[in-house]
Amino acid sequence: MSTPFTLLFALYPGVTQLDFTAPHQVFSHWQGASVRVASLEGAPVSASGLHFSQLDALESVENCDLLCLPGGPGCTEAMLDARFMAQISRLAAGARYITSVCTGSLILGAAGLLQGRRATCHWSMLESLSLFGALPRAERVVRDGHLITGVTAGIDFALTVVAEVTGESVAQAIQLGLKYAPAPPFDAGHPATAPAAIVHEARERQAAFRARRLAQVATAAAALKAR
Numbered sequence: 001m002s003t004p005f006t007l008l009f010a011l012y013p014g015v016t017q018l019d020f021t022a023p024h025q026v027f028s029h030w031q032g033a034s035v036r037v038a039s040l041e042g043a044p045v046s047a048s049g050l051h052f053s054q055l056d057a058l059e060s061v062e063n064c065d066l067l068c069l070p071g072g073p074g075c076t077e078a079m080l081d082a083r084f085m086a087q088i089s090r091l092a093a094g095a096r097y098i099t100s101v102c103t104g105s106l107i108l109g110a111a112g113l114l115q116g117r118r119a120t121c122h123w124s125m126l127e128s129l130s131l132f133g134a135l136p137r138a139e140r141v142v143r144d145g146h147l148i149t150g151v152t153a154g155i156d157f158a159l160t161v162v163a164e165v166t167g168e169s170v171a172q173a174i175q176l177g178l179k180y181a182p183a184p185p186f187d188a189g190h191p192a193t194a195p196a197a198i199v200h201e202a203r204e205r206q207a208a209f210r211a212r213r214l215a216q217v218a219t220a221a222a223a224l225k226a227r
Contacts, residue, residue, distance in 0.1 A: 004032060004033060004034035005030075005032060005033045005034065005065045005066070005165065006033075006034045006035075006036065006063075006064045006065045006066070007027050007033055007034070007035045007036070007064065007065065007066045007068065008035075008036045008037075008038060008061060008064035008066065008067050008068065008091065009023075009024065009035070009036070009037045009038070009068050009070060010038055010039070010058060010067065010068070010069055010084075010087070010088060010091070011037060011038065011039045011045045011047075011052065011055065011070070012039065012040070012045065012072075012074055012075070012077075012078035012081070012084060013045060013046070013074045013077070013078075014047070014072050014073045014074015014075070014077060014078070015045060015047050015070050015071075015072035015074060015075075016047060016048065016070060016071055016072035016073070016102065017047035017048045017050050017052075018048075018153045018154070019070035019071045019072060019101040019102050019104065019153065019154050020037075020047070020070040020101075020154070022101075022153040022154040022155045022158070023068065023070075023101060023154035023155065023157060023158035023161075024037070025155075025158075025178065026154075026155060026158035026159060026162065026174055026178065027158055027161075027162075029174045029177055029178065030162055030166070030170070030174065032166075036056050036061065036064070037052065037055050037056065038055055038056035038057060038058045038060075038061055039055045039056075039057075039058060040057070040058055040059070040081075040083060040084055040087070041057050041058075041059065042054075042055045042056055042057035042060075043055070047072065058084070058087040058091075059087060061087075061091065063091065063094045063095070064091055064094075064095055065095060065096045065097065066095060066096065066097040066098075066099060066161065066165075067088070067091050067092055067095040067097070067098050067099065068099045068100065068101065068104070069088070069099070069100040069101070069104030069105070069107045069108060070100070070101045070102070070104050070154070071100070071101055071102030071103030071104040071105075071106075071121075071122060072102075072103065072104075073209070075103045075104060075106055075107055076103075076106065076212075076213045076216035076217060076220070077216070078107055079106060079107045079109075079110035079111075079216070079217075079220045080110075080216060080219065080220055085107075085110060085111055088107060088108075088111050089111050089112070092108075092111060092113055095146075096146060097146050097147075097148060097161065097164075097165070098113055098146060098147050098148075099147070099148045099149065099150075099157070099161060100119075100149045100150070101149075101150055101151065101153075101154040101157055102121065102122045102150075102151050102154075103121055103122050103125055104149075105119045105120065105121045105129060105134075105149045106121060106125060106128065106129070106132075106217060106220075108147075108149070109129055109131070109132030109133075109134055109220075109221075109224075110132065110217075110220040110221070110223075110224060112132070112224055112227070113147070114129065114132050114133060114134035114147070115132065115133035115134070116133060116134075116135070117134055117135065117144045117145070117147050118134070118135045118137050118142050118143075118144040118147075119134045119135070119136065119137065119142055119144065119147065119149040120136070120137050120138065120139055120140070120141070120142040120149045120150065120151055121136065121149070121151070122151060123138070123190060123191055124203075124206060124210055125210070125213065125214075125217070126138060128213075128214060128217045131217055131218065131221035132220075132221055132224060138190075140152045140156050140157075141156055141157050141160045143160070143164070148160065148161055148164065152189070155180060155182075159171045159174065159175055159180075162174060
């Protein structure tokens with residue numbers, strides 16, 4: 001590339017660090033790419049006991065080639081933050097690619113970026129994408145034009161993005177360099193394959209949290225329709 005391909009991660013309180021750090025690791029091996037990480041006013045962000053500081057201010061980022069929204073338990077609060085959403089809408093308007101990991105797609109939905117588009121999300125919130133006019137899909141990575149949404153901690157998503165922009169050979173070289181050859185000890189990453197008892201326990205444990213999130217999603221969806 002003659003000029004750096006700029007990738008921007010937009011962080012917020014309550015982000016899941018793996019949704020951010022996993023694709024960041026892949027993108028950091030992408031020659032010719034520039035990776036930026038930003039939050040509102042450049043404020044430090046804590047995630048799962050890790051603390052990210054010295055971030056760029058979202059307000060000061062003029063544009064990016066690729067915008068990425070990681071997921072996390074705080075995503076529904078972020079989608080109700082007018083200041084945060086204003087920056088997401090502004091940056092998405094000029095981005096060549098709009099992307100997300102896990103529940104980050106809910107933020108894209110709240111910004112009005114998923115209407116009539118195929119997208120994926122964490123299994124517990126997948127169907128709620130339809131409240132934003134999206135077409136929910138259960139695949140690990142879903143591409144719909146310049147929109148790319150993914151799950152699985154973002155590694156598969158990030159490699160798909162690299163292949164989309166620069167070609168499969170570059171993505172394969174990065175995968176080899178990272179020695180990414182997944183062979184999980186259990187096939188329990190999705191309700192369709194996990195033992196029924198484990199799925200039931202997970203749903204029971206998440207019930208109150210999911211109900212609160214669904215209410216926040218409904219509020220954001222109503223606000224979007226009222227625009």
